[in-house]
Amino acid sequence: MKADNSFARMINLVAGVALLVGISIEVLTGNHHTYSEWYLWLQLAVCVVFMVDFASALAVRNAEGRYYMFNLLLLLLSIPYLNILHWFDIMPHRGIAILVGALPLVRSFVAMGVVVQWFIGSRVSRIFCAYIFTVVCFTYLAALMFYDYEVGLNPHLHGFGNALWWAWMGVTTVGAAIFPVTAIGKVLAVLLPALGMMFFPIFTIYVTNLYDSRREKRSK
Numbered sequence: 001m002k003a004d005n006s007f008a009r010m011i012n013l014v015a016g017v018a019l020l021v022g023i024s025i026e027v028l029t030g031n032h033h034t035y036s037e038w039y040l041w042l043q044l045a046v047c048v049v050f051m052v053d054f055a056s057a058l059a060v061r062n063a064e065g066r067y068y069m070f071n072l073l074l075l076l077l078s079i080p081y082l083n084i085l086h087w088f089d090i091m092p093h094r095g096i097a098i099l100v101g102a103l104p105l106v107r108s109f110v111a112m113g114v115v116v117q118w119f120i121g122s123r124v125s126r127i128f129c130a131y132i133f134t135v136v137c138f139t140y141l142a143a144l145m146f147y148d149y150e151v152g153l154n155p156h157l158h159g160f161g162n163a164l165w166w167a168w169m170g171v172t173t174v175g176a177a178i179f180p181v182t183a184i185g186k187v188l189a190v191l192l193p194a195l196g197m198m199f200f201p202i203f204t205i206y207v208t209n210l211y212d213s214r215r216e217k218r219s220k
Contacts, residue, residue, distance in 0.1 A: 012049065015049040023101065040082065044083045047079065050074070050075075050077075082100050153182060171192045
């Protein structure tokens, strides 16, 4: 059972990485107005993998209600909303579409985070690495969204490298000389420093606890 669970997690990880690479290629090489056909098929395939994983877990796992509530939330994130809209010939504005298309990425990040935690023994270190993983993934996704919204409209944005630099300067609360001109860009400009301000106290607490625990071991 444990081996099957590990195999399922690895499949979810591969699907999540494929989706992350796919949306990166789509944003960097697409027309910023509509989604490519290949990307819609990729998102559908990844969502099917996630939904099959949910169904199999529901069938074989005997757990308490909280487990099923959490997985139900993951199921809602795994539904290929973008494909459903496409099938009904309903294509919202690109800004709305990229938000809808990013929902399965949240499910992908959960799968990636679980696999990353396999290699960490300490519970405190797991929490710390989970925070680092969240910050890195959110910052990268924010850079993609900022680039997709602002490219062609923001005269100070020259390529995805600038968008990635802007996102990291935002999350470190330093700021960059690239000012958003779209509504979503301005929202991201507020969310990134907020994430950074929540993250760095956790980093300080982790380092302090690590130092105290090592000093206590040496004293013994």
